[in-house]
Structures are given as C-alpha cells and as structure tokens.
Amino acid sequence: MSVLEKTNSSALIALEDQYGAHNYHPLPVVLSRGEGVYVWDVEGKRYYDFLSAYSAVNQGHCHPKIVNALVTQAQTLTLTSRAFYNDKLGSYEKFITKMFGFEKILPMNTGAEAVETALKICRKWAYEKKGLDEHQAQIIVCDNNFHGRTTTIISFSNDENARRNFGPYTEGFIRIPYDDINALENVLVNNKNIAGFLVEPIQGEAGVYVPNDSYLKQVKALCEKHDVLFIADEVQTGIARTGSLLAVCGNCSCENHCEQQETYSKPDILILGKAVSGGVYPVSAVLADDEIMHVIKPGQHGSTFGGNPLAAAVATAALEVVYDENLAQNAKxxxxxxxxxxxxxxxxxSIVKLVRGKGLLNAIVINDTEDSSTAWDICMKMAENGLLAKPTHGNIIRFAPPLVMNEEQLNECVEIIIKSVKEFER
Incomplete structure (x- = not known):
C-alpha cells in the first residue's frame, strides 16, 4: 500500500511515529483541513481550534485574503536572498514600521530566530553605544520564560526538560522572578553591565501568567533610568491576541498603538512572529529605532529567507486583516x-481552580498536581466533544482560538469546555 493510500488517523500517526523525531507529544488527532475557527480531521470530524497554532492563526485558518497574497506572489517571485533588492520588501518594511511605531525592521523567519536577533542587537548596542567592555554585557530574563529552544535560549530557561543534556550553555544572562519589579530594580542598581531586559508581556507557555497592571510601565521607566534596553517578546501575545495590537499597549483596543496612552509601554526592541503571517508562511520581525538598529552592518547578521518577497506579501496581507476585521476589539x-x-x-x-488571561489568550488551572494526567484527559474529552486545546505545564490548559470567532461560536465553545470538565468533577 502506498503512503498516499494510508489516509486514516491511526496509519498517519504511525507514520510520524516511525519516521519523525519524537520531539512533540500531540493529541491523537490528524488534521487535514482548516477554515476560519474550524479544523477537520482525515475522517471528516469538525473541531473548534482553541490553540490557533500557538497563536499563529489569529486571522483564522486559510484566510482568503492572506492565501490569495501567497498564491499571487508565489506565481511571480518567491526568493531572491538579500543579495539583491526585491520589489516587495521595502513597502512591507514601511508598512510594518508605521503600524507599530518604529523606524526600522530586521526581518527574519521564526520566533526563535527573532529572539536571537534581538539578543545580538542588544549586546552590540551595549558595546558600541552604551560603552560596556566587550564580552561583559549581560541580559536580564525571567523565571519560567519561553522564548524558543535554540542553544542560547535554553541556556537561560529553567525548564529542565528543555535544558537537560544540551549543554554547555551560553553565559551572559541573569534570571529574576517574573512580575517582580523590585527584583529587576535590584539587579539594575547593583550591576553596571546590564545591556537589556527580555520579557514576555504575558507568559503564555508558562500558563498564561498576566503581570500586575503597572508592571510593564514600571519596567519601561527602570530601563530608561538605567540606560538598559527594554525588549518585549510579543511572538505569542502580539497581533491583537490580547485585545490590543500589542500586549504592551495595556488596555487599549484601538486600531493602532497609542504612544500618548499611559498604558502603552513602548519597548526599545519589539519581537514579533507567528500571526505576523496569519500562519500561512514563516515570518518574524525585530523592530527598533535607528539609534539601536544602526549598530547592525552588512555581513553581521542575516538570513537567506528573511525578507523574501513571498514573506513580505503574505505579512502585509495578514496585518491588513487585523485592521480590516477589527480583531483586537473582537478579542477584547x-x-x-x-x-x-x-x-x-x-x-x-472542584476540578478547576481559576481562569486567567487577557483578550483571547486564556487558561484554566486544574485542581491537580503538575505531574497528573487530568489536564491531558480533559483535553482528550474536549476533543471528543469537538474542541481542540492542549495542556501546558501539566495542570494548565491554554485556550487561544482564532480571533475571527464570533459570540455565538464562543458560547458554543464554552458549553463544550464546561460539559467536558464536568465529567471530571469529584
């Protein structure tokens, strides 16, 4: 029997198990089609997608405007590398920098690549602009962070599953508690070699931890006071997910960032990915103003695919959808x-302790230990009832549906979630 003939779920799962690296533990659902808030498995069962590819599909599956941009550009020119100019990149760079209020963008492909890029820019700025001695720059990060899984990034993670047996690790990072402004101030006061502070405005992978309302504003003020770069990783929280264009916008759900608003804490470096392309193509971005970005010169950083015309066309369409369909307002x-x-x-x-989140990035905490299977079992039951979600950190279930969802669909999903959880009540 040919591979193409093996179209049932069990056979396809077996193929992945035999020939693919076992670096993921998916729910046993094999998806073959998506549209808007829905996905279908190979047997034809329909589900609500409540993960959105970890918030990459904010604009919904296979959004026609984004797909059309992909197809049209793919028939014209896909890749030139940055050895040459292309006719799409400049207009995209102007569009995204104006949209987010920065002077420059360095385009990349994946979220982890963008984080690595931001770290390099931050260190180079510290040596060439701030005047730190070379090789002395340190970057502050937070406990329970998730910024990707490259060697450098796992070096400052405290997730032992991601770290163990991947050393030696990269030095130059100081980890402090999340949402603890006193801990940040203590390091800044007592260490003169700090180049930047890298933080998620909401810690998604850790279980959707939302900081104190004043936290990011205080972070911004401290970083300015100590001449340290405030680096916001909005790979998961950006692009309208939390009810505003960026999570650092605070409680604003307007059509653009609001620098005049007290709730807007503009970072010195902004990291974007995932929904920048609506999940249609890998696109990420690092944005900063000229004074910071000008430290990068030809040959010092880049990517063959970063800034390719296909990515530029897709990302422009995907970001336009956010405005056209008022996705931030809908998420809020x-x-x-x-x-x-x-x-x-x-x-x-008795089984759910609390719900927390912002916009359409939310989580429920299950009343059980982190090493229990309860959250996984609840997700299996929800899948049986037509809704897909995944546990994170053992006893937490994250909920992040596409932002094109309407209220009727949301209410149906809440009913599915409650119905599923009720079967586990003690």
Whole structure:
C-alpha cells in the first residue's frame, strides 16, 4: 500500500511515529483541513481550534485574503536572498514600521530566530553605544520564560526538560522572578553591565501568567533610568491576541498603538512572529529605532529567507486583516465574555481552580498536581466533544482560538469546555 493510500488517523500517526523525531507529544488527532475557527480531521470530524497554532492563526485558518497574497506572489517571485533588492520588501518594511511605531525592521523567519536577533542587537548596542567592555554585557530574563529552544535560549530557561543534556550553555544572562519589579530594580542598581531586559508581556507557555497592571510601565521607566534596553517578546501575545495590537499597549483596543496612552509601554526592541503571517508562511520581525538598529552592518547578521518577497506579501496581507476585521476589539470583547462565563462555572467547581488571561489568550488551572494526567484527559474529552486545546505545564490548559470567532461560536465553545470538565468533577 502506498503512503498516499494510508489516509486514516491511526496509519498517519504511525507514520510520524516511525519516521519523525519524537520531539512533540500531540493529541491523537490528524488534521487535514482548516477554515476560519474550524479544523477537520482525515475522517471528516469538525473541531473548534482553541490553540490557533500557538497563536499563529489569529486571522483564522486559510484566510482568503492572506492565501490569495501567497498564491499571487508565489506565481511571480518567491526568493531572491538579500543579495539583491526585491520589489516587495521595502513597502512591507514601511508598512510594518508605521503600524507599530518604529523606524526600522530586521526581518527574519521564526520566533526563535527573532529572539536571537534581538539578543545580538542588544549586546552590540551595549558595546558600541552604551560603552560596556566587550564580552561583559549581560541580559536580564525571567523565571519560567519561553522564548524558543535554540542553544542560547535554553541556556537561560529553567525548564529542565528543555535544558537537560544540551549543554554547555551560553553565559551572559541573569534570571529574576517574573512580575517582580523590585527584583529587576535590584539587579539594575547593583550591576553596571546590564545591556537589556527580555520579557514576555504575558507568559503564555508558562500558563498564561498576566503581570500586575503597572508592571510593564514600571519596567519601561527602570530601563530608561538605567540606560538598559527594554525588549518585549510579543511572538505569542502580539497581533491583537490580547485585545490590543500589542500586549504592551495595556488596555487599549484601538486600531493602532497609542504612544500618548499611559498604558502603552513602548519597548526599545519589539519581537514579533507567528500571526505576523496569519500562519500561512514563516515570518518574524525585530523592530527598533535607528539609534539601536544602526549598530547592525552588512555581513553581521542575516538570513537567506528573511525578507523574501513571498514573506513580505503574505505579512502585509495578514496585518491588513487585523485592521480590516477589527480583531483586537473582537478579542477584547469575547475574552471578557469567556472569562465571565468560566468564572461563573468555577464558583461551584472542584476540578478547576481559576481562569486567567487577557483578550483571547486564556487558561484554566486544574485542581491537580503538575505531574497528573487530568489536564491531558480533559483535553482528550474536549476533543471528543469537538474542541481542540492542549495542556501546558501539566495542570494548565491554554485556550487561544482564532480571533475571527464570533459570540455565538464562543458560547458554543464554552458549553463544550464546561460539559467536558464536568465529567471530571469529584
């Protein structure tokens, strides 16, 4: 029997198990089609997607405008490398920098690549602009961070599953508790070799931890005071996911970032990925102003695919969809409804301790130990009932549907979640 004839789920799972590296532990669902908020498996069963490819598909699966941009550009020119100019990159660079309020972009492909790029820019800035002695620059990060899985990034992770047996590790990082402004200030006061502070405005992979309302504003002020770069990793939280264009925009859900708003804490370096392309093509970006970005000269950093015309066309279309369809406003409104309805249920629940989140990035904490299978079992039951989500950190289930969801669909999803959880009540 040929590979193409093996179209049932069990056979396809077996193929991956036999021929693919075992670096993921997926739910046993084999998807073959997606549209908007829905995905279908190879047997034809429809599900609500409540993960959105870890927030890469904010604009919904196979959005026609984004797909059309991909197809049209793919029939014209896909890749030149940066050895030559192409006719799409410049207009995309102007569009995205204006959209997010920065002077320059360095285009890359994946979130981890973008984080690595930001770290390199930060260190080079520290030596050439701030005047730190070479090889002395240190970057502050947070406990329970998730910025990717490259060797450098896992070096400052405290996730032992991601770190163990991958050393030796990269030096130059100081880890402090998340959402602890005093810990940040203590390091900045007592260490003169700090180049930057890298932080997720909301820690998604750690379980959707939302910091204190004043945290990012205080971070911004401290970084300015000590001449340290504030680096915001918005790979997962950006592009309208949390009810504003960026999570650092605070409570704003307007059509653009609001530098005049007290809630907007503009980072010195902004890292974007995932939904920049609506999940259609790998695109990431590092944005900063000229004073920072000008430290990068020809030959010092780059990527064969970074800034290719296909990526530029797709990302432009994907970002236009965010505005055209008011996705930030929709995420803010539906997220509030989602948390209200689940909080009503939790009041009488013995299995769910709390719900937390912002916009349509939310999580429930299961009343069990991190090494239990309860959260996984609940996700299996939700899949059986037509909704796909995944646990993170053992006893936490993350919920991040496409932002094109409407209220009727959201209410149906809440019913599925509650129905599934009820079967585990003690």
């Amino acid at each position: 409104r539906l997220g509030k409804i989602f948390r209200e309805k689940l909080n009503q249920y939790i009041q009488t629940s």
